[in-house]
């Protein structure tokens with residue numbers, strides 16, 4: 001049985017003042033029936049991990065370097081994130097693939113580093129609008145998955161997030177049938193590579209314009225084990241009902 005996961009990606013948003021939202025979220029969900037993870041900007045990880053230390057809420061990061069240490073100005077390594085209190089790291093988000101030209105091969109190297117530091121790697125895959133319109137969605141996702149996922153991936157250390165690029169921050173979402181098609185395909189690809197039992201345990205998140213209003217419909221779909229939420233994870237008012245919807249799914 002896969003434990004469901006509500007993950008929030010704050011992206012490049014949040015200062016010390018935002019920690020009041022985190023406190024409110026912790027207070028609103030003292031005994032959640034699902035895993036809750038917030039990935040604030042790196043500058044807030046230490047404080048966020050401190051605030052949530054006695055709660056079930058977990059803290060993650062949004063990226064890491066593939067090396068453990070060294071001459072990489074401005075970068076942060078997986079062991080540093082673990083040391084700061086993170087238990088997970090988002091890797092291969094489309095914004096990093098675009099803004100920093102990250103390849104799937106690099107994402108796999110980062111995931112290997114995350115696993116070595118005992119961090120859960122949340123690996124993102126997803127097609128652009130042009131790719132969907134050209135009927136290339138499953139090909140793109142197969143390619144992302146094959147090259148972004150290292151052999152060290154297990155159900156315990158890896159989560160896959162399907163995030164169609166055209167649904168991120170746009171208010172657009174794929175139809176339930178489109179989400180189901182991709183998640184079923186992801187499960188089948190994982191089964192082919194890792195075998196049925198490990199593949200059954202790997203959690204598959206949907207991400208892209210998840211809001212309180214559409215969360216129940218998305219969470220009702222087979223093979224959707226939770227969500228990776230951007231904008232709506234920034235406030236407790238919006239994220240809390242999404243968590244509740246996941247608990248009730």
Ligand SMILES: O=C(CO)COP(=O)(O)O
Pocket residue numbers: 009093163167168169170171207208209210228229230231232
């Ligand atoms: O990119 C996302 C999460 O990683 C989704 O962002 P939005 O929920 O703001 O569309």
